[in-house]
Amino acid sequence: MSVDTQTVKKVARLARIKVSDADAERMTGELNAILGFVEQLDEVNIDGVEPMTSVVEQTMKKRKDGVTDGGYASDITANAPASEDNFFMVPKVVE
Amino acid sequence: MTDLTRLTIAEAREGLKNKDYTSSELTEAFLTNIEAANGALNAYVAVTADKAREMARASDEKLARGEGGALEGIPLGIKDLFATRGVHTQACSHILDGFKPVYESTVTSNLWADGAVMLGKLNMDEFAMGSSNETSYYGNVVNPWRKEGSNAALVPGGSSGGSAAAVAARLCMGATATDTGGSIRQPAALTGTVGIKPTYGRCSRWGIVAFASSLDQAGPIAHTVRDSAILLKSMASVDAKDTTSVEIDVPDYEAAIGKPVKGLKIGIPKEYRVDNMPAEIEELWQKGIAWLKDAGAEIVDISLPHTKYALPAYYIVAPAEASSNLARYDGVRYGLRVPGKDIVEMYENTRAAGFGAEVQRRILIGTYVLSAGYYDAYYLKAQKVRTLIKRDFDLAWENGVDAILTPTTPDAAFAPGEITDPVTMYLNDIFTVTVNMAGLPGISIPAGLNKSGLPLGLQLIGKPFDEATLFQVGSVIEEAAGSFVAETWWT
Numbered sequence: 211m212s213v214d215t216q217t218v219k220k221v222a223r224l225a226r227i228k229v230s231d232a233d234a235e236r237m238t239g240e241l242n243a244i245l246g247f248v249e250q251l252d253e254v255n256i257d258g259v260e261p262m263t264s265v266v267e268q269t270m271k272k273r274k275d276g277v278t279d280g281g282y283a284s285d286i287t288a289n290a291p292a293s294e295d296n297f298f299m300v301p302k303v304v305e
Numbered sequence: 306m307t308d309l310t311r312l313t314i315a316e317a318r319e320g321l322k323n324k325d326y327t328s329s330e331l332t333e334a335f336l337t338n339i340e341a342a343n344g345a346l347n348a349y350v351a352v353t354a355d356k357a358r359e360m361a362r363a364s365d366e367k368l369a370r371g372e373g374g375a376l377e378g379i380p381l382g383i384k385d386l387f388a389t390r391g392v393h394t395q396a397c398s399h400i401l402d403g404f405k406p407v408y409e410s411t412v413t414s415n416l417w418a419d420g421a422v423m424l425g426k427l428n429m430d431e432f433a434m435g436s437s438n439e440t441s442y443y444g445n446v447v448n449p450w451r452k453e454g455s456n457a458a459l460v461p462g463g464s465s466g467g468s469a470a471a472v473a474a475r476l477c478m479g480a481t482a483t484d485t486g487g488s489i490r491q492p493a494a495l496t497g498t499v500g501i502k503p504t505y506g507r508c509s510r511w512g513i514v515a516f517a518s519s520l521d522q523a524g525p526i527a528h529t530v531r532d533s534a535i536l537l538k539s540m541a542s543v544d545a546k547d548t549t550s551v552e553i554d555v556p557d558y559e560a561a562i563g564k565p566v567k568g569l570k571i572g573i574p575k576e577y578r579v580d581n582m583p584a585e586i587e588e589l590w591q592k593g594i595a596w597l598k599d600a601g602a603e604i605v606d607i608s609l610p611h612t613k614y615a616l617p618a619y620y621i622v623a624p625a626e627a628s629s630n631l632a633r634y635d636g637v638r639y640g641l642r643v644p645g646k647d648i649v650e651m652y653e654n655t656r657a658a659g660f661g662a663e664v665q666r667r668i669l670i671g672t673y674v675l676s677a678g679y680y681d682a683y684y685l686k687a688q689k690v691r692t693l694i695k696r697d698f699d700l701a702w703e704n705g706v707d708a709i710l711t712p713t714t715p716d717a718a719f720a721p722g723e724i725t726d727p728v729t730m731y732l733n734d735i736f737t738v739t740v741n742m743a744g745l746p747g748i749s750i751p752a753g754l755n756k757s758g759l760p761l762g763l764q765l766i767g768k769p770f771d772e773a774t775l776f777q778v779g780s781v782i783e784e785a786a787g788s789f790v791a792e793t794w795w796t
Binding site for chain 1: 618621653656660666688
């Protein structure tokens with residue numbers, strides 16, 4: 211399988227990365243080289259093989275559903291590029 | 306007076322306890338080295354001199370009272386991937402500009418609880434994506450090693466290139482590092498240092514900037530097998546904050562060093578002989594086999610038939626997980642924000658400006674293989690291949706193999722700019738990536754120099770949670786090979 215420049219632009223849009231036409235052109239070649247490389251996997255017989263979900267055989271640890279942490283909103287917003295009264299500030303989303 | 310920066314952690318531990326010198330003196334010696342070398346090597350992206358002096362003073366007070374933890378007063382460098390409270394933590398990415406966490410990673414918390422001193426944050430490939438430390442926003446790290454008779458710079462490997470270079474150049478006694486596809490072991494091999502990636506689940510991932518969560522593991526880079534055992538003992542823990550942290554007590558790894566290896570079965574996988582591998586790598590491997598045989602180990606040929614598929618499967622799984630993990634960098638909660646006409650354009654502008662080329666490449670690959678219609682063909686298939694890779698290893702363990710010996714890398718350090726094709730760069734991890742895919746522990750030990758005088762490493766792969774055997778067998782290789790010190794050309 212390979213991708214064309216249109217697909218690269220679409221994927222970049224999905225990934226929320228702005229790409230120029232020149233970037234998309236360059237990336238198409240690079241992505242196709244990588245996709246070509248991973249095509250080797252087609253040689254492997256995977257019939258009846260379970261996909262790996264965890265390298266360690268252990269059941270997922272669970273805890274009681276309850277509040278165990280929190281109460282420091284100012285810490286959470288401390289690194290925000292823009293914040294006010296412990297809220298993250300973003301450009302207007304709803305008109 | 307002896308050069309304090311030449312000491313191993315084990316030696317300094319004794320010296321500090323015996324009051325031969327103080328942690329403040331030790332720390333000062335490293336700060337002096339950093340100041341002299343960092344301009345040339347670029348191993349540190351932030352030096353926390355004041356904090357280091359303060360921590361050293363506190364350690365000296367404890368040591369004076371005959372108290373202190375397992376690493377009391379030992380100066381360490383920390384990879385920029387670990388969250389350190391109030392200190393530069395940016396995964397060497399532009400997108401995390403100015404980020405100073407208000408929390409501390411579990412691994413570094415463990416180190417400070419044991420008395421270690423932080424010298425600063427170490428350079429790395431951006432988001433740990435790279436094998437040469439050329440993708441860092443903070444510029445290349447220069448390998449302390451150079452070819453004999455040459456002044457040309459070489460890469461230290463990656464992604465923990467700053468960690469490996471800092472240890473090799475005596476800019477810290479040991480360093481934290483992380484390994485997703487080889488990022489501890491490959492730079493260790495390229496700089497003549499020891500690096501161990503423990504079993505997945507051994508070190509908590511809490512507070513480590515995530516790259517590929519099912520593969521990421523923290524581990525140390527140090528001068529000796531013993532030093533890496535000392536560091537891993539402190540770094541590893543069972544942590545409720547990481548659901549993949551495994552509830553097994555951390556053993557005393559040092560106790561394994563010096564135990565005879567007589568009767569241990571060492572597997573030699575034929576699939577690790579690859580095309581175009583330099584003869585020197587094969588010779589080094591044979592030497593390693595001979596050393597272990599001389600020490601009484603039993604050498605057996607084994608087969609790991611799915612080895613060649615580990616790297617292609619990795620380049621589906623790792624980018625897929627990375628594309629999800631890196632979705633959080635949106636210019637809202639931390640780091641860089643580049644404005645746009647609306648919020649979506651702000652995301653797009655921020656991520657275009659904030660991520661470097663390699664990171665963007667991997668996010669796009671990951672987004673593509675996870676996108677509707679392609680999930681089964683790529684991601685699901687890769688996870689099935691991963692099951693087969695792990696099964697190969699399981700079979701070896703079932704047949705009584707105690708550890709597996711391979712070369713760490715297909716070649717020695719190369720020049721910056723020498724490898725520009727992404728896929729060729731990925732091939733650097735061909736011998737290390739299988740270990741991540743199967744979640745196993747792996748250690749790289751300096752084993753010799755190539756004909757240009759550059760270090761080469763041998764890798765030992767172990768059973769899950771059997772790091773102890775790697776230290777045990779690794780110390781035999783270390784003893785036979787001797788140690789390798791880069792010539793100090795940077796001062």
